[in-house]
Amino acid sequence: MNSRKILWLVSACLLALSSVLVSCGKSATTTSTTTTQKTETTTATSTTITTSHPATTTSTVVTTSSTTAKTTSQTTTGPYTGTGPLFDTHLHLDENTLLSRFGSANSLISFLSGGNVNWAIGFCLLPVDSTSSTALSIKSIISGTGSHIIPLFHASNWSQVFASEQYTKSVLQQYLQPQGLQWGVGEIALYQTDLQSVTFNSPAMQAVFQAVNAVKGIVMIHLSTVNMGGRATELSEIEPSVRDYPDTIFLFHGRKEDMQLVAQLMDKYSNVYFTIDANDSIFTSKLVGYNLLFPGGAAADTAERFLADINRIGTEALVQNGLNNLETMLELYPDRVLWGTDLSYTWHFDDSVFDVVINLSREVIGRLPADLQEKYAYKNAQKIFECFLTSNP
Numbered sequence: 447m448n449s450r451k452i453l454w455l456v457s458a459c460l461l462a463l464s465s466v467l468v469s470c471g472k473s474a475t476t477t478s479t480t481t482t483q484k485t486e487t488t489t490a491t492s493t494t495i496t497t498s499h500p501a502t503t504t505s506t507v508v509t510t511s512s513t514t515a516k517t518t519s520q521t522t523t524g525p526y527t528g529t530g531p532l533f534d535t536h537l538h539l540d541e542n543t544l545l546s547r548f549g550s551a552n553s554l555i556s557f558l559s560g561g562n563v564n565w566a567i568g569f570c571l572l573p574v575d576s577t578s579s580t581a582l583s584i585k586s587i588i589s590g591t592g593s594h595i596i597p598l599f600h601a602s603n604w605s606q607v608f609a610s611e612q613y614t615k616s617v618l619q620q621y622l623q624p625q626g627l628q629w630g631v632g633e634i635a636l637y638q639t640d641l642q643s644v645t646f647n648s649p650a651m652q653a654v655f656q657a658v659n660a661v662k663g664i665v666m667i668h669l670s671t672v673n674m675g676g677r678a679t680e681l682s683e684i685e686p687s688v689r690d691y692p693d694t695i696f697l698f699h700g701r702k703e704d705m706q707l708v709a710q711l712m713d714k715y716s717n718v719y720f721t722i723d724a725n726d727s728i729f730t731s732k733l734v735g736y737n738l739l740f741p742g743g744a745a746a747d748t749a750e751r752f753l754a755d756i757n758r759i760g761t762e763a764l765v766q767n768g769l770n771n772l773e774t775m776l777e778l779y780p781d782r783v784l785w786g787t788d789l790s791y792t793w794h795f796d797d798s799v800f801d802v803v804i805n806l807s808r809e810v811i812g813r814l815p816a817d818l819q820e821k822y823a824y825k826n827a828q829k830i831f832e833c834f835l836t837s838n839p
C-alpha cells in the first residue's frame with residue numbers, strides 16, 4: 447500500500463466521524479460515511495454487447511473479438527448486467543440534441559429510459575439572452591422533463607458570460623431558480639483556451655458561486671490538468687470557494703489523475719462529490735487509444751468510427767479499463783462517487799452509441815463489489831439530488 451493510499455484511508459476514516467450533507471433548500475444535517483473493504487463476487491460469462499434500445503429497429507452486436515482484448519471475461523449476474531436503474535450525473539443537452547435530435551421532453555425521456563437511465567443532471571447549453579427563441583424553445587422542452595432531469599445552466603459562450611461580475615450575475619438571474627428552471631451551473635471547464643485568465647477566485651466565478659449558493663444548488667466543474675493544455679487546477683485555488691459556499695454542491699468531474707485533488711477536498715468538505723463517468727473511465731486511457739467519445743474533431747465524428755474502435759479494442763479491455771479507473775476512488779469514497787455518461791454531441795445520442803455506453807457501463811458496474819453497485823449506479827445521486835427532482839416543475 448503506497449503512502450497516498452494510506453493517506454486516503456486515514457482521511458476517509460476521519461470523514462466517517464463528521465460528514466455533513468448539504469441538501470437543496472435544507473439546512474446542513476449530520477450524516478455519516480463509511481469506508482468498507484470489498485470482496486469481489488464475479489462469475490465467468492460472455493461480454494458480447496447487444497443493442498436493445500427500444501427505438502432501434504435493427505439490433506447491433508458489438509463483438510468481443512479482438513487481438514488486444516483479454517481472453518478471459520468476467521461478469522456478474524444481477525441488475526447491472528440487465529435493467530438496474532441508472533442516474534446520469536453528467537449529460538450534455540445542447541441545442542441540436544434538444545431541438546433536433548429529440549424535439550420534446552417525452553422523446554428525450556423515452557430515449558434515456560430505453561437504457562433505464564431514469565434520472566439525469568442535464569447541462570443545458572443556453573444563449574445569454576433568456577428571451578431568445580432558442581432559449582425559449584429549450585425551456586419549453588426542459589420544463590417538461592418533470593422529475594427526470596435536473597437542469598443546469600451551461601453557457602454557449604462562457605467568456606461572454608464572464609465579461610464582468612455584474613453581467614455574470616444578470617445572466618444567471620435570468621436562468622437560475624426561481625426565475626428560471628436551472629438548479630445551478632455547469633459544466634464549467636476553465637482549461638478552455640478562452641478562459642485561461644479566469645480562476646475560481648475571479649470575480650465572475652465568485653458571482654457564479656454566490657448565485658448557486660443562494661439557491662442551494664449545484665455547480666459542476668471539470669478540473670484542469672496540464673495535459674489538457676494550460677494550467678492545472680491547484681487545491682489552493684478551489685478550496686476557498688468550496689469552504690466559503692457550503693450550501694453549494696460542488697460536483698467535480700474528471701479523470702483518474704484528478705482524484706487526488708478531489709480526495710483532499712472530500713476529506714475536509716462534505717459538499718464535494720465526484721462523477722467518474724463512462725467516458726472518463728471506460729473510454730479514456732492510452733490503453734484504449736485515448737478518449738473514444740471525444741477524439742479530435744469530435745463534433746464531426748460518427749457513430750460508425752466509435753463502433754469500429756469498440757470492435758477493434760474489444761469490450762473486455764474496455765471494461766477492465768473502466769474498473770481500473772474507477773475502483774480505488776469508489777472504494778475509498780463509496781457514498782460520494784457517481785456514475786454518468788458525458789454524452790454531448792449529437793452522434794453520442796445515436797441509438798447504437800448509447801447502447802454501447804450503457805451496456806459497457808452495466809458490465810463495469812456489475813463487476814464492482816456488490817455493496818457498491820447500486821450506490822455508484824444511482825443511489826448516491828438519488829440521495830444527494832432527489833430534492834431537486836421533486837421540486838423541478
Ligand SMILES: [Zn+2]
Pocket residue numbers: 536538633788
Ligand atoms: Zn462533460
